[in-house]
Amino acid sequence: MATATQAPDARKRERSLIINKLCKEYRAGQPVLRDVSLEIESRGLIAIIGPSGTGKSTLIRCINRLVEPTSGEILFRGRDMVALSGPELRTIRRHIGMIFQEYNLVERLSVIENVLCGRLGYVPVWRAWLRKFRAADIEHAFQLLDAVGLGDFANQRADQLSGGQRQRVGIARALMQEPDLVLADEPTSSLDPKTSVEIMELIASRAAERKIPTIVNMHNVDLARRFADRIIGMSKGAIVFDGPPLALKDSHLLEIYGGEGWLE
């Protein structure tokens, strides 16, 4: 709500992300990310495709520092994420929503509690402990559950839901942060094809409606072509393709994934 009243260019600055020469080595001498540089404008759905183990997940986790980068810069909201720690890091993390492959819900909490977990960066500990969330937050959580089609499930425990339903809760939790950026790490890889399309539709429509730039890791090239405004192809820790879906040709896929037989 605060962002809506600001000048458009201010919001644009808040919602853009610049990555400069990002490197990550889990073991010295074995880089997973090699000098990745990337600029992400203030809106749109960006799909990162590439084979398993190519560093997509590491890249996305470096952005909100769930993984510590080895070197490089990540500029977001005018700050270098790599240099932040403690309360400053937490303050900026609350502006970045994240959606996970395995949903990462707290199984024994109710659906509404899981959605409200998205507010934990904003509320003091005692409110979380006593479940005394602000009325406006609770109202917003119910609205989000309605928006993802789970309005009737608010008081059910998360472990009673199906995979697709859980991922909807995950999406509502990310949006609950009122994020300026959404990261989604393989959000459909644990789901069946039909549910995958529904989940991608939901992520894409929420991103477009709220004008939140959204970075999605995925295996599925067809889904990426269908939903992304921009596709980034990665291979062996480096970006080898960056462009609109229509520009992605078989020759690029060959470079990204290698092999040939699967393209027939």
Place this chain on the structure above:
Amino acid sequence: MSAPHDDTNLGIAALAAPQRVAFPPNWPARIGLLVLALYVAYASTILDITWARFIIGLDHGAKFLSRMFPPDFSADKLSLLYVGMTESLQIAIIATVVGVLLSLPLGLAAARNLAPPPLAWSARALIALFRSLHPVIVAILFVKSVGFGALAGILALIVASLGFLSKLVAESVEEMSMKPLEAVRAAGAPFLSVVTMGVLPQVIPRFIGFAAYQLDSNLRNSALVGIVGGGGIGATLLTAFQRFDYDFVLTIVLAIIAIVMVGEIVSGWMRRMFQ
């Protein structure tokens, strides 16, 4: 005739194949068992445990049992029993509540997936210290340091509860799924909110089971610490023994059994309610 021919073929195939054994003999286990049996026999001769000694013991036991019946339910004994029993209950409940409250932070501090290594290792050392001595020995130490009575018993049982509960809390925290924690951290939650919303919901149901079990165990141990001077029904029991009031001893033993059984039922309910 082809059948005998086939038979010979099978016989040759079986001979040719390397011999396969489904259950190979486990020689280390066999030798170990043999050594154990020999040691038990040897130790029994050293300690002069013979059949004759056993018969004498049975005879003695029969006399003791006959002196226990009927149990003494006279009014003055019952009031002694009541005073001792309520004190034991109080000792057990206070020790369990304090133990439960302290064991959560201690257990979290000892969990290697949450606490920084120096904190985790010192918490683990403290827990190991609490677990190293039997509650009765801890009770004797407290009786010597703070004096006779319920305080010593309470302190001894708090130490016992802490040793048991903190270790189990630490273990269940280490076994929990880190995935929800990752999500809660990614939302920018401070550490204590991560614990509140990410850790406790995963750990609490099991913790309540442990706490119920600990209450049960503290009820039994509160009688024990009384015998060494920690207050409660144990003190009453010891006095009855020393005065050869075996009929009153039986009353006390029956009362302890009843209380422990009620405790077991209550802790069973608690576990089922929170699972």
